[in-house]
Amino acid sequence: MSTTIDEMRWKAVVARDARANGQFWSCVRTTGVYCLPSCAGRPKRENVIFAARRADAERAGFRPCKRCRPDRFVSGNLSERLGAIDWSRVTTDLNQNGWASLGRILNDSECADLIDNYDTPDCYRSTVHMRRHSFGEGEYKYFSYPLPPLVAELRTKLYAAIVPVARAWTGQTYPADHADYRRQCKAKGQTRPTPLILKYGPGDYNRLHQDLYGDEVFPIQIAILLSQPGKDFDGGEFVMTEQSPRKQSRAMVAPLEKGFAIAFAVNERPKEGARGTYKVKMRHGVSEIRSGSRYCLGIIFHNAI
Ligand SMILES: O=C(O)CCC(=O)C(=O)O
Numbered sequence: 181m182s183t184t185i186d187e188m189r190w191k192a193v194v195a196r197d198a199r200a201n202g203q204f205w206s207c208v209r210t211t212g213v214y215c216l217p218s219c220a221g222r223p224k225r226e227n228v229i230f231a232a233r234r235a236d237a238e239r240a241g242f243r244p245c246k247r248c249r250p251d252r253f254v255s256g257n258l259s260e261r262l263g264a265i266d267w268s269r270v271t272t273d274l275n276q277n278g279w280a281s282l283g284r285i286l287n288d289s290e291c292a293d294l295i296d297n298y299d300t301p302d303c304y305r306s307t308v309h310m311r312r313h314s315f316g317e318g319e320y321k322y323f324s325y326p327l328p329p330l331v332a333e334l335r336t337k338l339y340a341a342i343v344p345v346a347r348a349w350t351g352q353t354y355p356a357d358h359a360d361y362r363r364q365c366k367a368k369g370q371t372r373p374t375p376l377i378l379k380y381g382p383g384d385y386n387r388l389h390q391d392l393y394g395d396e397v398f399p400i401q402i403a404i405l406l407s408q409p410g411k412d413f414d415g416g417e418f419v420m421t422e423q424s425p426r427k428q429s430r431a432m433v434a435p436l437e438k439g440f441a442i443a444f445a446v447n448e449r450p451k452e453g454a455r456g457t458y459k460v461k462m463r464h465g466v467s468e469i470r471s472g473s474r475y476c477l478g479i480i481f482h483n484a485i
């Protein structure tokens with residue numbers, strides 16, 4: 181008798197086999213959630229269908245299980261993780277709201293290493309004390325070249341993934357490769373690296389702002405939260421505002437967790453209205469941290485003067 185793929189998958193679910201995590205996702209039709217094979221839930225066989233990719237489960241309308249948190253699961257190298265993201269959903273969200281969640285792209289140890297590295301002075305070109313510039317309370321450091329390998333890889337690969345949206349938004353022919361885009365920045369005198377790590381303690385916050393560092397502006401940037409809300413810190417929500425012509429600002433709060441990334445508009449973005457496309461201005465910031473410490477990695481694609 182031959183064993184079908186689904187029978188093997190069901191066996192792994194019955195055994196709650198953690199080795200199968202990431203290989204497939206079990207979707208429970210009765211509850212509308214999708215799970216890791218190792219989930220402690222006990223669904224009936226007839227209610228379970230399998231998805232080969234997490235994005236397939238989400239596209240089919242299943243929500244992540246609150247018990248096994250399949251949305252927190254990360255494995256594989258960065259290319260595989262980015263390859264598993266549903267970029268058409270990201271594009272739709274960016275076009276509709278000016279921001280999109282990319283889900284979890286860094287694991288616990290990568291987040292911890294980046295935080296530990298914060299106190300290694302040779303990695304950074306400058307430290308900014310936010311109060312001195314009225315940027316808020318807290319501090320951040322800009323990485324120096326050469327960027328740490330993980331930061332360099334994130335910047336290059338996230339650029340390549342998001343560049344089609346940037347082209348559609350601006351009508352500009354951004355090169356496919358970030359190295360070529362850096363040369364374009366250099367031609368405008370923008371040579372200094374902009375990726376940064378921000379560090380906030382109790383009472384700190386980041387005023388609404390835009391990360392513009394010269395005439396050359398890549399319209400989308402990425403932030404990756406390195407600390408876990410509710411555990412490492414409380415408060416400290418990632419907030420954005422959208423300013424439409426002749427309207428009050430609209431505020432948006434992005435739910436982020438440790439290792440989760442968000443893509444959002446740096447400055448302006450096109451918005452579809454009843455009478456055609458118009459431009460809205462976006463700003464982002466962080467509400468006050470009530471307790472603990474919060475670290476965030478910012479990936480900005482244009483360089484600074
Ligand atoms: O700390 C944050 O979440 C915001 C970071 C930020 O302003 C940025 O990445 O540009």
Ligand SMILES: [Fe+2]
Pocket residue numbers: 389390391464478
């Ligand atoms: Fe920023």
